[in-house]
Amino acid sequence: MSLPHAVLTSLLEKASSGFDLARRFDKSIGYFWQATHQQIYRELARMEALGWIESEQAADAGKTRKREYRVLPAGRDELVRWAAEASAPMDLRDSLMVKLRASANINSIDMRAELEAHVQRHEAQLSHYRAIEERDFSALTGMSRQMKIQHMLLKKGILYEESSMAWAREMLALLEAPDS
């Protein structure tokens, strides 16, 4: 159950409203943990009831209901406690692999178009990551420990995209090859 802790981590970096959190989830932390705004609002309410976070009307709320959430010591403690737990290995549920396996058994299934789309998606994501790397992590010296860790997380994404793309290209080559 990592969603509350992902939210806590994000709030720790910057006190925010639910809406801003949802937007941030679409970017940085969302590459490793996605959440819809409904989930986030639900968790914020739950965590406030538990005393892990507190909120007040946002400075720029105007007449809207915008609230800003902040992590309380109890929330910080909970994050430390949770981090010490053993984490289960990530579960892979890749429907493309299931389809490819089906295509190995049924000749009329042609996965080439979908693999091509797949390659393109990985390509786009990769260049997106690389742009972030260039922008935020190109300094050669003086990176703080925090920055170095953040950079490694980005690199994880880059490695994933690179290896997925290379593999998909090889798979595509196999499917394009004449059936000898």
Place this chain on the structure above:
Amino acid sequence: MSLPHAVLTSLLEKASSGFDLARRFDKSIGYFWQATHQQIYRELARMEALGWIESEQAADAGKTRKREYRVLPAGRDELVRWAAEASAPMDLRDSLMVKLRASANINSIDMRAELEAHVQRHEAQLSHYRAIEERDFSALTGMSRQMKIQHMLLKKGILYEESSMAWAREMLALLEAPDS
């Protein structure tokens, strides 16, 4: 919604009982799509009601309730239909990454031990995959199209383990390094 289709694919390769399917899911197809026996029994019942599969008492049932399931043409058609749908990109939900990100913000979180366990898990899985590769895919010539695709799926797993391990080792080195 890939579980029924993963089951269909597995049944296509070999007519089986629910129990055998659950065991097989722990091995081959389960690397890309896990399922507990409860889920599998539920899907088998659903798919039989839909006319995608049929069953009869297993030859080796004895006095047990063991049944053997077989894919019907309608099930095969459904698999073809489903394979033509665009598949969503795999969603990554990696709690280890969330923890590492938390550790970038809270110095008292030490992820070294868990990263070491992580590396070891990947190492074990990798040598397991390599043993399968040696056993089933070491032939240099005459591999059928079906075999080649299956080999590529295994290679996908191997690539994943290799890159995860390399990355985790690099991350570990960073965390071991003196905090300059």
Place this chain on the structure above:
DNA sequence: CGTTACATGTAACCGGTTACATGATTTG
């Protein structure tokens, strides 16, 4: 003869997804 593996299920729960609702603010 007790333990482990085989074999199939029911029930409750929970996290995540989808659809829908509501109102304020900004922009063209």
Place this chain on the structure above:
DNA sequence: CAAATCATGTAACCGGTTACATGTAACG
């Protein structure tokens, strides 16, 4: 002024997980 974006929520559903139940077969 209409449309898009900001902002927060409710409700229903569904796939996946966990706990529990039940009985047979094989093994030491």
